[in-house]
Amino acid sequence: MRRIVLSTESGADLPKDLAEKHDVQVVPMHIVMDGNDYLDGSLSVTDIYNYYSRTKKIPSTTSTNAHEYQEFFSRIKMDFPDCMIVHIGYTSKASSSFQNAVIAAQEFEDVYLIDALNVTGGLAAIVMYAVSLLEKEPEIEPKQLIEKIEAKVPKSKLAFIPGSLEFLRAGGRVSNAAYLGGTLLKIKPCIELIDGKLVSTKKYRGNMNRVAEKLFKDYLADYSIDRDQIYFIYSIGFEESIKQQIDSLAKEAEFKHIKWIQAGGMISTHSGPGGFGIAGLEL
Structure with a gap:
């Protein structure tokens, strides 16, 4: 049975301990502040608040681009040879990140994409539901796994x-x-x-x-x-x-x-x- 690897974006706010424990791969989105582009997670939230206190401006945020997704999926393939990737993404209604993942996935045969239609804890809840499914049914077929996750998205x-x-x-x-x-x-x-x-x-x-x-x-x-x-x-x-x-x-x-x-x-x-x-x- 080929390994199934779950992935998501930093906008899920999935706690690091859970991501590491369950090998969930997380791709960073972007924060643009004072003319500099930072990967989400490389900049502390305190820095963001301090920037606002000084300037009365908030940083802007941008999605993960298609090239970054290609590199992200390729790295997962290197770390977990012969795996299948199920990517549970940040809502496509509020970011272009999911569409960029769709573009990148065309370069791979076994990357499956699910639009979670949610953000932060709502997205993390779906990711952790997928984690629990894999733990309970480690031999589950990818198609069945995806169907169960998609059925949970509106919930x-x-x-x-x-x-x-x-x-x-x-x-x-x-x-x-x-x-x-x-x-x-x-x-x-x-x-x-x-x-x-x-x-x-x-x-x-x-x-x-x-x-x-x-x-x-x-x-x-x-x-x-x-x-x-x-x-x-x-x-x-x-x-x-x-x-x-x-x-x-x-x-x-x-x-x-x-x-x-x-x-x-x-x-x-x-x-x-x-x-x-x-x-x-x-x-």
């Missing part, structure tokens, strides 16, 4: 609260009027992935400890999430006391496994410090 639910409307304003995602109104009223928008697109669905008012709890309760009310696993995503600046509060709520909701994921550079560039998100898979 991955991600909702998050950006930590800073200031970052959204700097990135052109909210107007000055909306920023001022939101700041004065302490309104925080909830962003969800719907059909692969980032959509503002709800608005919450209050401090983050209150908002995070309300988001979690609404999330469980809106979706029938599998209680085996829940992922919480946070950006630097999210308070430890709120983490403990959310942990307690998740345990009360009888989640067996709780994993906290720190947002990397790609996601933090858009969400700002102190953000919070939830990802899980529906039954």
